[in-house]
Each structure stands twice: as structure tokens, then as C-alpha cells.
Amino acid sequence: MEACDEFEFGIGRIATNHYVLRSGSIPQLLLMNRRTFASLLATARQIIGRYSGEWGSQHFIRAHQAEAEEAMDRLRSDARRDVVSPTPSDQRRSRAAFASVIDQHVGDDPHKREVLRAIEAELATIRSSSSSID
Numbered sequence: 001m002e003a004c005d006e007f008e009f010g011i012g013r014i015a016t017n018h019y020v021l022r023s024g025s026i027p028q029l030l031l032m033n034r035r036t037f038a039s040l041l042a043t044a045r046q047i048i049g050r051y052s053g054e055w056g057s058q059h060f061i062r063a064h065q066a067e068a069e070e071a072m073d074r075l076r077s078d079a080r081r082d083v084v085s086p087t088p089s090d091q092r093r094s095r096a097a098f099a100s101v102i103d104q105h106v107g108d109d110p111h112k113r114e115v116l117r118a119i120e121a122e123l124a125t126i127r128s129s130s131s132s133i134d
Contacts, residue, residue, distance in 0.1 A: 018075055018083045021094055057126060 030048065037045065075083050086094065106112040 012075070016081050018081060020072070020083060020085050021090075023094065023098065061126070 030052070037048075040048075072083070075081050102116065106116055
């Protein structure tokens with residue numbers, strides 16, 4: 001669980017031991033079919049176009065990173081709390097476990113494989129061009 005979730009969902013009020021395993025990215029999507037998008041007012045389509053894509057991703061990353069760092073600082077500065085981060089070995093084992101679940105879901109479906117490759121490529125691009133937290 002991300003550190004900011006500790007406070008947002010109230011877990012931080014009762015939990016004193018925190019294992020901080022960064023398990024992935026937070027998807028931010030607005031999905032609609034083309035007909036629905038085309039039926040929107042022109043100003044709505046322009047707003048979506050202006051504030052989506054790279055602009056939206058970069059602003060979200062900066063805001064989320066700042067919030068997560070502030071929450072981690074709050075956790076670590078509280079003497080009543082024990083905050084543990086996974087070792088490199090734990091991180092490798094968790095990635096292997098997640099990969100196993102993803103592989104089971106994707107299976108032999110060519111479309112799912114194509115989507116997975118596209119997602120992985122996009123995440124690699126984002127992570128190499130920003131200071132994202134995961």
C-alpha cells in the first residue's frame with residue numbers, strides 16, 4: 001500500500017507497522033467510445049485534448065509523488081511507527097509474483113499480449129523521462 005493511502009483510508013490511525021512495497025503505477029483513464037466523444041460539445045473535446053496525454057500524466061506524477069513523499073515523511077517521523085522497505089531480494093520476489101499473475105491473465109491471448117507490450121513500453125518511457133516514484 002502506498003504511504004499516502006495510509007492516511008487517506010484511515011489505516012494510519014490504527015496501524016503502527018508499515019511495510020512499504022511499491023507495487024505499481026496508478027492508472028488514470030477516461031474511456032469512451034468515439035461516438036460518445038464526438039457527441040460532446042466542442043469545448044469539452046478541446047478541454048479533454050488539452051489536459052490529457054503527456055500533460056495530464058506529468059502533472060499527476062508530480063502531485064502524487066509530492067503527496068507520497070510527504071506521507072512517508074509523516075510515517076517515518078512518528079516514533080510510534082515502524083516503517084520497513086523491502087530488501088532488493090524482496091523486491092525481486094514480489095516482481096516475480098506479480099509477473100506470474102500477469103502471465104496467467106494474459107495467457108496465449110495475442111490481443112492481451114499486444115496490450116501488455118504497449119503498456120510496458122509506455123511505462124518504460126515515463127519512468128525514463130521523469131522522477132516517478134515507482
